[in-house]
Amino acid sequence: MQSVLITGGAGFVGQNLVHTWRAARPADRLTVVDAMTYAANIRSLEPLIADGSIQFVKGDIGDAALLQRLFEENRFTRVAHLAAESHVDRSITDPEAFLQTNVLGTFTLLKAALDHWRAASVLDRARFLHVSTDEVYGSLGWTDPAFTESSPYRPNSPYAASKASSDHLVRAFVATYGMPALITNCSNNYGPYQHPEKLIPLMIIHALEGKPLPVYGDGSNVRDWLHVSDHCEALMSVIERGRTGETYNVGGGNERNNRNVVGLICDMIDRAFDAEPSLAARFASCPAASGRSCRTLITYVTDRPGHDHRYAIDATKLSTELGSRCSVGFEGGLSQTVHWYLGHETWWRDVISGAYQAWIDKNYGFRIAV
Template sequence: MTTSYCPHNLLVTGGAGFIGTNFAYYWLQQYPATRVVVLDALTYAGCYENLLPLEGQSSFRFVHGNILDQALVEQLLRDEAIDTLVHFAAESHVDRSIYGPDEFLKTNIDGTHSLLKAAKKVWLDEKSDFVHRFHHVSTDEVYGTLSATDPAFTEITPYAPNSPYAASKAASDHIVRAYQHTYGLQTTTSNCSNNYGPYQYPEKLIPLAISNLLQGKPVPIYGDGQQIRDWLYVDDHNRGIDLIIRNGRVGETYNIGGNNEQANLSLIHELCALLDAKFPDSANVPHNQHIVYVTDRPGHDRRYAIDNSKICSELGYVPVETFQSGLAKTLDWYLERPEFWQDDVKLFGAH
């Protein structure tokens, strides 16, 4: 049985990053009478300029700060009468976690715990009967890897994280669950598959490929390129989070997937075909001539797949975008904003 919850004032952590930015726009478009406060440390993948169109609106506020600053979070919860915390802030790039795991453990574990402590203090210790939600955004990578024939991940799949990134997210999931079970914090958690769409930092596979293909640069593919991911358009993800916050059961986890399993190599070939059609006279045609194979990364998971039947049956979730429609929208967005991907950034290989 689901319950109905009506958010009024939201604190969105990591709201200047890829998914958080899209969520802020999505939420204020759907619910203009609510208020969104974005908290972001503006590390390399956070971009304040993403949110400039929202500045000046009475329903929006941006705060430059770190989720590890518990006192700041507590003050925001009080001053803004926050009743809903949506936690996107995380270090999320697997390659970076392999070469520098410390920052992932600090942000994803300690940062999540800092938010939970702040929420507990303000919402439970100071206001014992205050109705609230703490929604934690996580990943399907906590479940480990699948073979080609394994059934998709469900909410009861045992955790088996294989990268420092996945392990740090798994730990944060457990801490959120513990605060709900032990202290009664009103939490929900979502584990999503690979997101794509506007505003994604160009170190991830799709924006990296778009950027490199448009500039005639090599597109690196790990190993044989047959690593399979379930691709989820970012606003389909946000629609799922919306349903969970409003109608999900407190203490529950919901998997959000796009029903779009694609091998990395197939994805890049589809993107090349779209660019060939858009720019038939380009010197880069055929765009797939720029695909190069590089040494596979350590511990590379072979396949992720999400079984989203729980959120579909309980909350009526249905992804709107097909992979083809979502990829076309994403490509058009980057084509219209070359300034987003033309700057030099430190890039790793394909995800």
């Protein structure tokens, strides 16, 4: 049995990891810490909190006193660090928040774990997993080979720079203090419970509400899409069986440009309305409700500054060393995701109210159609 701390556990990947961990290792004691900022949502965790399957603590990883108390009370032997500010557009308008959480917060957590594990003499059997992003590697050309663990760091946004900085902090703690840490760098995630500021849920919800589908530039930017369930399975493999001090890239092997992804979402919604006539009454503003294609909503808008052209992940090291491979194909996973949002209208309507709508107006209100 392990005592496990999951930071950012009310976020998109975090809450999916909580469920994956709970199912795979039911004897472990799980503590979830989350600052409950705009992107957090504990609805999917509420049954686990109610029956005592997990301990939930609202708190900031930058709070050193809180972390010290939690380590003393729970004697964690595993830390899965997912707490982060993660939206590129927000990092452009408010970079300081990303430095506070992603850099200083990571440092505070690393120090708390190191101090406790040294005092408890468990450094040799503890594990610290730092979950990062492929955006630290910068942008690939159209014919460049995919990122590997030895690719140079070339971050192009404040978000990517903050994650690169936190990666370097983790590496420094390994080299200097013998911290039993590992790093994963993943490609773009998608799946259930993702905040609607991200591309796939944003497009699904806007299509259902009959709103424009804003696509940056000409939509040619390419991302490697990773279903969150595959990501969580990989994280479990890395934290338990990966070599400490190592980095493992986690990718879906599903390169698609944004134009293609948005078009697929539109087609899947159109087909869903054809198959389920009752959807027309629920989402009367959606073009599919009147027999038109959601593709009519696609609107190309001014590109964002420093927009990376292409990401692609070479996950050979992960599959070779740990036998971890993706099992969810992109079109199947995307269809599943579209139907999840169709079936969880209450969840996403709660999320998009208030502050979220103000953010959408701020981010996309000034962009002009091209």
